[in-house]
Structure formats: structure tokens, C-alpha cells
Amino acid sequence: MDTTWLSTLLLALIVSCIIYCAWNTMWSKHNLPPGPTPLPIVGNVLQMRTGEMVKSLLEFREKYGSIYTIYFGHKPVVVLCGYEVVKEALVDHPEEFEARGRLPTLDSFVQEHGVVFSSGKRWKDLRRFTLTTLRNFGMGKKSIEQRIQEESGFLVAAIRSHKGMTKQSRYEV
Template structure:
């Protein structure tokens, strides 16, 4: 909140520390409920010097997000992310820029198979490479983190760049390494110093891929041509937010958001299967010796008829804790 207009009522705040000492941080939700009963569904508190206007209750939140959606659709200001992203991309942009980039991303992803069978085929193709890597361990203990990260990132690469990469490809390994290091820095005391540098390295790496992709016209499919036509048309518009920098930032966000969450969910699923081996046996196709490649070729829809295969991924999604990715 900014400005000096009349604010909703709230507890008296102290200079610098605000209401920090008055708030019960151990049971913050219950304390907010008490403040709502005293001051009404809209009240003001200060977290240090930061002023916060709280909306409490289903009806008032519904009115704000649905009835006044345009007024409340903005994002809060986080200085470190503003420094790294510079207002570009989908996650940290606001207003008209966010609307344009979001619409372009959704349209492009749908054209390339999001929610359709074509993306299922990309996943199946990459799954075969993952299975081969697992077989090459020959039963030795291993950490699945890197395997899963490479697999998921390659699915995203096949959608964004139009092709997968070899797991030993230097550019691919560098990109994944930079994204992971940049993610670690967000939780480090050195964030303000180093995060901007790593962010620029990642951006430069992705921009190089984008430049190569835009210049290779002979390999365009009909879908690729349509995607490039839209992008170049929007670039000519003076008021448009489309440029290579925003495209690079949006691509990075696809990697960061898609790789981390999916990898954590799959690792949690593997942990559950290790703890309950009897469920693992029931989740396999019948007969158990059936070739994985031929089974995968029949499609996920056929495999989904098994109640155990239906239940296992759903349980992983339900039980994956929100903070697990940060541990």
C-alpha cells in the first residue's frame, strides 16, 4: 500500500518496529481472526515499517479478487527480485506487461501441445532415456535428483526450443547448473550480492539459445512459423512488451517453476514407493516382466486404467509439502 489517504482502523503501531511485538507469530491466523473481530474485515497492521492492509473473510476477499479484480491484480514489491528480473517475465511483471506475456505463453504452449496428446509423446520419449540411465546404475545406490532434473528440463526444452538435448551436452549442463545455483542463492545471505550476476549469466545463456532458434528458419514447422510470426509482429508494436529480454526471462521462469516442483513431487513419490514396496509391485503393468518401452508406447491413458497407477501420483501430489522444495 502507498499514499497518504485514509486507512482502515488497526492496532496502534510503534515507530520502526510497527506491530511486530503485538502480533502472535506462533499462531498468526488465530491472532488475525481476533483483530478482525475487533476492527472489522478490513484493518491495517505494520510489519516493521511495512504497512499492510489485511482483508479477512470469504465475502470481502471474494469482492476484492472478483468484483474488483483489476484493482487487486497487482503483485507486491520484492526488491531483490526486481533487481534480478527488472520487471520482465511472467512471474514478477505487473499490469499490461503481465497480461501480454501470460497470454502469449498460454497460446504458445497450447500450440505446442499443452493439455494434448502431443505433449504426452514428448514425455514418453524422455522417459525412455530416463529408464536407460536408471538401468546403467546396475542396482548401485544413486541420488535421483540430477536424473529427474535433467529429464524434466529436457521435456521443457523440447517444448520451448523444439528439441531435446543429450544429457552430456555442455550447454545443457551449464544451463541446468546455472538455474540450480541461482535458485540456491535466493535462500542465501549473499543473495543481494551474487544473485544479479548469476541471473545475468542464466539470461545470457537462454538468450543465446533464443537467438539461434530465431535464426534457424529452415527447420521451422508450421507451429514454429506461427509462433515466430506472432512474436515478430508484436515486436513491431511500440506499446508491446515483447522483446528478447522478456522472452528469455519467461523461458527461465518456465525452467525454474516447472523443474523444481515436478522434480520434488517425483522424488517424494519415489520415497513413498521405497517405504511401501508392496504398492510399487501393484503399480507396475501386468505382467511385471513386460518391456517398459512397449508399455509406454501404448499411452498413459491405457495405463491409467489401473487403480494403483491412478492413486500413486495423486497421493504424491497430495502429500508433497509446500516447503519441501526449499529443504
């Protein structure tokens, strides 16, 4: 019976040491922006409302400013909120912000494809291609809806003229 009590105490001491080490590791990154205090192992996940992540992030913005740090588990995430802050980061300092964080749950599925999930040179190339394609398609000059309606009108006119030619050729025979 004494060995069971001693084993339980030893296990509790080991678990406490692991939690303490994890806690210190999270807080050793002093060069990150301020943010809510994370809990060991789970980070700030429990401080966010289920199904309302955006609202929770906006509430953090009110308390900590437009740039703050939250933790998903033991991983820190720097959050940028607002047009001016995002513009400054992505337009004025693109080299510093070209790398993206990893999303292990999505990595096996998306394999860094797409503008949202890619990083580095691939992201630059995809972004350039996407912007060029959208400009060539008429974005900025006309709304995409107007462009689609215009193209649909040409297609309908072509079909009608083709049907008219088919009817004429039937009657001519």
C-alpha cells in the first residue's frame, strides 16, 4: 500500500515537471506580440467560443490591439487584424511575410497547392498568375457578373444563328 502511494506521488511529480517545462517553453519566446495567457498543452483554445472563432479573434483584438499572439496547443500564431495592418505586412514588407505557417491537418490533403495554402516561391508564382488571370478576365474594369453575362449573350447569339442556318438548309433541300 505504501508503494502505491509513493508511485502516485512520483507520477504526479513527473507530470507536474512536464507541464512546467511545457509552460516555460511557451513563455520563453519573448519577442512575440502580447496576447492572452495560454494554458499549458491546450494554449488559448479554451478561451475561444466554439463555432465563433472570428468573434473570439475580434474580441482579442479589442483587448490586445491589431497584432497579437495566440496559441493553438503549444504553437504560437501571430494574428494580424484590420486592413491597414495586413496591407503593411503583405504589401509594404512582403519578404518578411511570404512564408506561411504549416497546417498539419490540411497538409496531406492540399499538399501546398493553391494560393491560400502555398508558401514561398510557389505562393509568389500562384499569386502573380491569379492576379494576371483576373486582370485579363476583366476584373477591375467590369464586374465578373457583367463579364459572364456579356459572354453568355455572345454564346446565345451564336447558337441562334447556328439554328437559323440549320432551318434554312432544311427548307432549301
